[in-house]
Amino acid sequence: MIVIDNFIGGEFHKPKSGQYLDNINPAVGEVFAKIANSSAKDLEVAVSAASGAFHEWSRKTLAQRSKILHRLADLIDENLEALARAESQDNGKPVALARRVDIPRAEANFRFFASAIINESTEAHVMEGHAVNYTRRAPLGVVGCISPWNLPLYLFTWKIAPALAAGNCVIAKPSEVTPYTAFLLCQLANEAGLPPGVLNVLHGRGAEIGQLLVDHAEVKAISFTGGTQTGRIIGQAAARQFKKVSLELGGKNPVVVFDDCNFEEAVQTTVESSFTNQGEICLCGSRIFIQKGIYEQFKAAFVERVKALKVGDPATEVDLGALVSHDHLEKVDSYVSKARTDGGKVLAGGSRITLMNGYYYEPTVIEGLDEYCQINQEEVFGPVVTLMPFSDEADVISKANSTPYGLAAVIWTENLKRAHAVAHQIKSGIIWINCWMLRDLRTPFGGMKSSGVGREGGSEALRFFTEPQNICVKL
Numbered sequence: 001m002i003v004i005d006n007f008i009g010g011e012f013h014k015p016k017s018g019q020y021l022d023n024i025n026p027a028v029g030e031v032f033a034k035i036a037n038s039s040a041k042d043l044e045v046a047v048s049a050a051s052g053a054f055h056e057w058s059r060k061t062l063a064q065r066s067k068i069l070h071r072l073a074d075l076i077d078e079n080l081e082a083l084a085r086a087e088s089q090d091n092g093k094p095v096a097l098a099r100r101v102d103i104p105r106a107e108a109n110f111r112f113f114a115s116a117i118i119n120e121s122t123e124a125h126v127m128e129g130h131a132v133n134y135t136r137r138a139p140l141g142v143v144g145c146i147s148p149w150n151l152p153l154y155l156f157t158w159k160i161a162p163a164l165a166a167g168n169c170v171i172a173k174p175s176e177v178t179p180y181t182a183f184l185l186c187q188l189a190n191e192a193g194l195p196p197g198v199l200n201v202l203h204g205r206g207a208e209i210g211q212l213l214v215d216h217a218e219v220k221a222i223s224f225t226g227g228t229q230t231g232r233i234i235g236q237a238a239a240r241q242f243k244k245v246s247l248e249l250g251g252k253n254p255v256v257v258f259d260d261c262n263f264e265e266a267v268q269t270t271v272e273s274s275f276t277n278q279g280e281i282c283l284c285g286s287r288i289f290i291q292k293g294i295y296e297q298f299k300a301a302f303v304e305r306v307k308a309l310k311v312g313d314p315a316t317e318v319d320l321g322a323l324v325s326h327d328h329l330e331k332v333d334s335y336v337s338k339a340r341t342d343g344g345k346v347l348a349g350g351s352r353i354t355l356m357n358g359y360y361y362e363p364t365v366i367e368g369l370d371e372y373c374q375i376n377q378e379e380v381f382g383p384v385v386t387l388m389p390f391s392d393e394a395d396v397i398s399k400a401n402s403t404p405y406g407l408a409a410v411i412w413t414e415n416l417k418r419a420h421a422v423a424h425q426i427k428s429g430i431i432w433i434n435c436w437m438l439r440d441l442r443t444p445f446g447g448m449k450s451s452g453v454g455r456e457g458g459s460e461a462l463r464f465f466t467e468p469q470n471i472c473v474k475l
């Protein structure tokens with residue numbers, strides 16, 4: 001049995017409580033690891049290790065920090081296969097997907113921010129003949145990073161890489177559903193030469209150790225990715241201490257398909273944007289709006305390809321693996337049942353798959369529901385999409401904006417004038433035109449409305465993890 005202990009001050013520590021949680025492999029429904037169930041005592045040790053390491057880490061030159069983070073990126077690459085297998089075992093995603101997307105992206109996150117700090121500049125405001133102001137951006141101190149289960153190492157590193165690059169010491173809490181690759185990363189951090197205490201990882205339940213981390217007065221900022229409900233709790237707690245907070249939350253993303261789209265590309269990419277990672281990506285499109293003129297044609301081509309998707313053992317060549325947990329499988333299935341009782345017609349899928357005792361669900365396509373029914377308002381976060389027809393631009397803009405969310409949207413049209421006009425009216429932090437998941441790590445990443453507060457990526461992330469200080473010098 002694998003034992004996932006906390007990582008504090010460069011060493012692995014058993015939880016002070018002596019308690020562990022079960023970690024289940026969703027592909028087979030079996031416990032494969034024990035996870036430290038951390039408490040306030042573990043947090044105190046981590047805070048003390050992180051505070052103690054801050055002076056040395058924050059005073060390293062940019063080149064020194066950059067070199068260590070590049071080395072960590074190298075080590076992720078050298079261990080790609082083992083990390084990809086661990087990610088799949090923990091999450092249920094196809095190994096091939098982890099090998100192609102999750103782990104290379106974790107490496108890229110470190111590489112990107114290791115280079116970004118070298119190339120970053122700051123502002124100077126000159127008062128001609130009187131004074132010069134310059135903005136110093138100093139690290140905050142000890143910061144907290146809390147990440148979800150869907151892209152475990154990818155999102156974990158998306159937070160800790162900029163935090164560390166900017167000179168902070170980190171206490172990170174990966175999801176208790178998928179803690180394995182964050183645990184493996186700690187060993188690599190030591191090998192890369194990250195000084196003890198600079199990165200600390202505590203495991204356990206969100207409502208317990210996660211909440212304690214958010215509430216701790218020594219923790220100066222919280223970068224959180226997860227559900228909107230959790231984000232609300234964290235935002236309220238952080239506000240009480242005027243703590244900096246970045247919230248990357250849920251979505252109910254629209255895909256808008258105009259009748260002048262490149263049909264083949266639109267169908268194929270929409271299959272991917274619906275079902276990659278079992279639909280468990282915050283950026284997956286779950287509401288597909290199709291212009292009336294091509295509705296039937298698009299539906300037929302889309303459903304045919306969805307029915308051809310292969311679901312199965314994530315260690316083999318499949319399109320979809322297992323859902324992350326039994327609870328999540330139940331949740332996804334209950335949304336599909338509700339959609340049926342609301343009058344939805346299931347065109348593909350709609351059922352669990354009995355296989356190896358794991359948590360498998362068919363890729364599911366539903367039509368016949370309006371934009372206000374439950375499945376079109378709430379985040380399912382699984383392999384379930386709905387199809388809805390629309391008449392014109394005004395109609396689809398209003399439908400696309402009809403949920404409390406505003407994370408990502410996709411627009412398919414060969415008319416670029418129309419694409420820009422529609423993009424500017426969809427309330428969404430990220431818009432893809434004729435593509436999906438095309439990511440440039442320099443761009444601002446995050447959601448509007450209930451999808452979040454603040455932005456990650458590039459300079460936005462480095463700014464979040466630093467405190468600007470204006471220094472005015474009289475000439």
Ligand code: NAD
Nearest residue numbers: 147148149174175206207210211226227230248249250282
């Ligand atoms: P979740 O909110 O249940 O948990 C996320 C993390 O927060 C976990 O580590 C959990 O242990 C921790 N947590 C839970 N309660 C906490 C509390 N009170 N205080 C501190 N920490 C707490 O989310 P999840 O189920 O792990 O992830 C799925 C959600 O994440 C979906 O809603 C999805 O859309 C969202 N997500 C958003 C993005 C984005 O970039 N916007 C990316 C990926 C996932």
